[in-house]
Amino acid sequence: MNQLAVIGNIETARLLSTDLQNLFLYGVIPLMCLVFIAVVGFKTRAAGPTILSVILAAMVWWGAANLELLSDKTGTDVTQYDNGVRPAGTGQAP
Secondary structure, three states, rough: HHHHHHHHHHHHHHHHHHHHHHHHHHHHHHHHHHHHHHHHHHOOOOHHHHHHHHHHHHHHHHHHHHHHHHHHHHHHHHHHOOOOOOOOOOOOOO
């Protein structure tokens, strides 16, 4: 197999993973949130739990959409906890 074909396959896999990520982020997760809200609403028939389920679903959706921000924040907190010491050249916490 030549090198150009391998690079093409890697690019195809990268694009496919991006498409799957977008499908989950903008399709599956919002749909699951709506189903969660509907199930809570129909099972309880009360405003309080339904409003709480809307807030919880919004938090889950926001967290999924901002996973990179949360990852960066977590990495910063871990580095501060380790007194800012990182192994040389790794970019990772010890």
